[in-house]
Amino acid sequence: GQQLNQSPQSMFIQEGEDVSMNCTSSSIFNTWLWYKQDPGEGPVLLIALYKAGELTSNGRLTAQFGITRKDSFLNISASIPSDVGIYFCAGQPSSISSGSARQLTFGSGTQLTVLP
């Protein structure tokens, strides 16, 4: 199946620092989604991107849909302790098959730790 490369795998940052993570694919995607997962919980949608070049913010979070349609990044500004968790990217491949078009491919996640 499709593969998404998400980096970094883990990050340890000081409270107040900015964070950046990204996902890349070898194929074109028409949707990029960013999720956060807290321990013992399901992933929660943070930002959805649907157009190449689109830049969308949600509070201190900003994500962009790469112009090549093969990558996306997520930035978190002025990190706080509650930002701790696993961040996942997910993409929907640009496929002409109605079945596969509905499937999302997930990155392996970035584990974020915020130190006080």
Next chain:
Amino acid sequence: NAGVTQTPKFQVLKTGQSMTLQCAQDMNHEYMSWYRQDPGMGLRLIHYSVGAGITDQGEVPNGYNVSRSTTEDFPLRLLSAAPSQTSVYFCASSYSGLAGAKNEQYFGPGTRLTVT
């Protein structure tokens, strides 16, 4: 509006036992899916459904069955549990999922399954 609900939250099975993981959504979403999450492997699609009466296999379908008799419910059945099925299982739903449509998937809280 409860979103996506899953039961049970925790389950321990012996090898060879069968069980059904329940998933329900109250958002009138057409598309529902089951994922398993294992350490370092992100989320992998087991089965999905694009509407009542229609199901299809995802990336890792072996050992699992699904059915979709109503729009709201999408149970996942393990016919003969194996230790390799020890994992966290997430159900998700989205409005449509068609390419070009807004198809954000919303996740349930997960079922943590251990097979001994």
